[in-house]
Amino acid sequence: MIIELGHFALTLAFAVSLVQMVIPLIGAHKGWSGWMAMAEPAAIAQFLLVALSFGALTYAFVSSDFSLSVVVANSHTLKPMIYKVSGVWGNHEGSMLLWVLIVTLFGAMAAWFGGGLPPTLRARVLAVQGSIGAAFMAFVLFTSNPFERLAVPPFDGQDLNPLLQDPGLAFHPPFLYLGYVGLSICFSFAVAALIEGRVDAAWGRWVRPWTLAAWICLTIGIALGSWWAYYELGWGGFWFWDPVENASFMPWLIAAALLHSAIVVEKRESLKSWTILLAIVAFGFSLVGAFITRSGIITSVHAFATDPTRGVFLLLILGVFMGGALTLYAARASAMEAKGVFGLVSRESALVFNNILLAVSAFVVFIGTIWPLVAEMAFDRKLSVGAPFFNMAFTPFMVALGLILPIGAVMPWKRARMGRALRQMAPALVLAVALGGLVFALQTGRSALGPVGVALGAWLVSGAFVDLWIRAGRGPVAGKLLRMTRLPRSDWGKAVAHSGLGITMVGIAGMLAWQQEDIRVAQLGERFEVGQYEIVLETVERIEGPNYISTTATVSAWKNDEQVATLLPEKRVYPVAGMPTTEAALDNGLLRDIYIAIGDPQDGGGWAIRTYIKPLANWIWAGALIMALGGMLSLSDRRVRVAAGARKERGAAPMPAE
Template sequence: MIVETGHYALVLALALALINAVLPLWGTFTRDVRLMAVTPSVALMQCAFVVLAYGALTYAHIVSDFSLVNVVENSHSAKPLIYKISGVWGNHEGSMLLWVLVLALFGGAVAFFSRSMPADLRACVLAVQAWIGSAFLLFILLTSNPFARLAAPPIEGNDLNPLLQDPGLAIHPPLLYFGYVGLSITFSFAAGALICGRIDALWARTVRPWILIAWIALTLGIAMGSYWAYYTLGWGGFWFWDPVENASLMPWLAATALLHSAAVMEKRDALKIWTIFLAILAFSFSLIGTFLVRSGVLTSVHAFASDPRRGIFILAILVFFIGGSLTLFAWRAPILKQGGLFAPISREAALVINNLLLTTACATVFVGTLYPLALEALTGEKISVGAPFFNATFVPLSIPLFLLIPFGQSLAWKRGDLYGVAQRLAFAILCGLGFMLLVALWHGGPVLSVIMAGLALFTIIGSFTDLALRLFGHTAAGSEIWARLRGLPRSAFGTAFAHAGLGVTLLGLAATGWGAERIAHMKVGETVDVGGYELTLTELTPRQGPNYTELVGRTSVRSGGIEKAVIEPSQRFFPARRSSRAEAGIVTLGLGQVYMSIAEQSPDGGVNVRMFWKPLVILIWIGALIMGFGGLLSLSDRRLRLGLARRTAALRQGRPQPAE
């Protein structure tokens, strides 16, 4: 009965989405306040029904209801509870339901928290969000029903893909979806603003928190995904330029550009057309990524579906929303008035250059990802575009971007002093150059790694330079420093931490050029040196897990004759799936990691092993956490809420808006 309730809830959610897709727009065009006022309540009801449906599917997985096709194909009664819950989104149908759940949650959040928005703008935003929800609810009900029943249920299920039976899966997809799908609300804000003609600084301030939420989630989701690949796939890599990995990177690059562009629009009422276009572009890349994952055009560990009918349906959704939004943009963009002017040397100009670099980098990833698919579709020829292409195109664009970050952050609005900023950043510049020299003398290694290391330290120190000068400049006393600290907006701290986090991640990436790798065949008692550590295989032991068996290679990690740690890489076999996967053994030593994975046992009793020493590797993910923390600091800035209410009240009363 619970399962049927979930199915009916999806149907009711579709009906409510269709109502919200039509009535608010009609109310906007006819200026009917009552129709516009209905929108938030309907959005909240739609959200409640989708939550009910998702809860029903989760319940079916937890109790192992094998009368559902989805549970049979993706679960097992012996599977641990955490993987039963995460298994809900570890398949095509369940992940699409998560897609719709995030859509509905963002629509419900706008309905609940944006009461100070102008009524027509809120109605249009929720209407566009309802159109998106209707399309994907139809997709689920017509092609990907997660509640399909079996006439003769089996006694046991087929289990979940072994690669997905990992704690990282309980974190990575929900975070990624909140970013990936969360960009739908920025798209809805852009389309809604174009429909009702409200494109101004008030709109930018209204949409900025939603951009931040999506950006934070997408940042952390991508970082968690790279860490999952790093320790789960057994090959020691955190990024392979896989087309599906690229499909999440492209929206992140576009969202980052959008976040900076919205700041210019909010502060200076400029870049209106560009900001609206980026809001459309960011969600368009999310739709393209969804098509790549679920159309069957890619074969990847990340891909969910290979049914061409589903691909055609998603392609139709993609064409409708991208084509429709761009048509609306072309129709309404010419009526936008020019905003504030700024000098070529100013913070606005730096943010414009930042946008150009980010979008160009996004374009290179887009071309590298889709070109092989287009070539195969047109000519039948298969080619592979991998790391060499992306390193040759993406990296040269990243270097000037990192150079620009501290300078842009320190420049004044409207008109800046480049020479004065360079003087203020002199310490950061010297630290970066000195670190490059130190690394070159100490580690050597690839020239690019040396450059990236110096650039990373310059970015980290430079990100806090302006903040430090504003707090401690002009020999301020302790009480004055405290007063300045209380007076600075949280967004200033958030910006500094987010930019510094990017520098920390860059330092971790730079250090990949200083690591060591060994591939060997080892028997019990043998020792192999890697990166200054001695790894001794002490025993090979079979072990029984809840739904798998594994061969564990207990290994001692020593340095200078002293045991630093014991790691247990293993090779796991899942009988229900008749498949196996490597479970890496990893130990963190300082900021680096010793990494080891083993293959199946050979007839001579030994195992093939792959070992790495990865210095500073955890900085890659620490940097992402710092970026997320910076985003949360900016999101907590009270000005985003109080300023919006103040501007809205002034607008309603016909008074001039208060200055920033």
């Protein structure tokens, strides 16, 4: 009964989404307030119905209802409860229902918190959001129904993919979806503004909090996925440039550009056309990610489905929404006249350069991701684009972005003097160069990656502090420190986010430049050196888990004849799924990780052991979380948060209807 109720709720939500898509648009065009008012209750009802449907599917997984085919394929009675719950979205059908839930959640939030928006714009935003919900609900109901029953239910299920049975992967998809599905509301604001014929400073203030919320969640989601890949897959890396990893990274880059360009629209009423385009493209990359993940055109540990029919449906959704939005943009863009005039050296120019670097870097990732597909379809050649291409093509843009951020932050609007900005940043520059030089002097026979990364990270972190110091005004040091604590939270948020980016850059550079690797066959009791540490394989034993059988090694790590860590790497086999996994063991530290993965037993005796010493590894994810914290600080600033529903009457006149 509960399953049927969930299926009915989803079907009813689809019907409500069609009403939400059509009635408010007609009302806004005709000026009928009653029809426009239909948008808010429809958006809220749609969310509640989808939430009920999602709750019914969750109940089926928790109660191990094996009459549902999706539960049979992705659950098992012996599976721990956390993975029964995460199994809801650990498959194609359930993850698409989560996608729909988040689309409707953002629509409901726009209805709840958008009371200050002009009625016509609000109605159009919710109508566009309703159309997105309708498209994906149709996709779920007609091609990916999670409530499909089995005529003869089996006694037990086939278990969830063992790689997904991990705490990091339990929380990674919801945050990731909140991020790139959340960009749908930015898309809705952009399309509604084009239909409305009005893009002004008020629109910039309205769209920025929604973009910021999506960017925060996307940052956390990407960090969790990277952290999972680091310790779960056993290869010791944090980013593989996998096509599906790139599918989440591209919207993150575009969303970061959108955040910065929306500030220019709000403050100076410039970059209107460009900002609208970014809002469209950001969600477009999210749709591209859905297509890549679920169409079967690529093979990946992240891929959910391999059904070409679903891929065609998603390609149709992508074509309709992107084609329609870009056509509307082409018709309206020429009328979006920029009001603010600014000099070549100004904060506006710095933000334009920032946007160019982020957009081009996203384009580089996009080309590297799809080129193998293009080569195979157009030239019948099988190619692979791996980390060397991305590292060489992508890194220069990020270095340039890191160099410009602190300088642009201290420049005034409209017109600035480069010499003054550089003088203000002189302490940060001196510190960055000194730290980079110190690292270069300490390392011997290594590449410049480490010193450059440390210098760039120090430049970003110290530059962010200098920016706050300047904003505190003049006077005694004690007074300036006190005034710094009273600065708006959006200023602190910007500084914290930029510092987080610097910390992540230091972590990536340090890990890539200075990591040490040792792969060998080790005998029990054998002691071998890896860098400054001595590693000893103490024991290997067989242990039974709740739904797996583990081969667990006990490995001790020593430094200067003192034991510093005991590590327990595992090789697991999940009998139901018939799949092995590697569970690496880590001894985390502020300055380094000791990372050990155990392989298979060898014919001549001993075990394959892979050992890494990874300097500054945890700085990568700490920096990402600090970036997210900076976004939260900015979002907590009442001036930013209230802007989501604020109304500003002055601004550009509406564009002429066409």
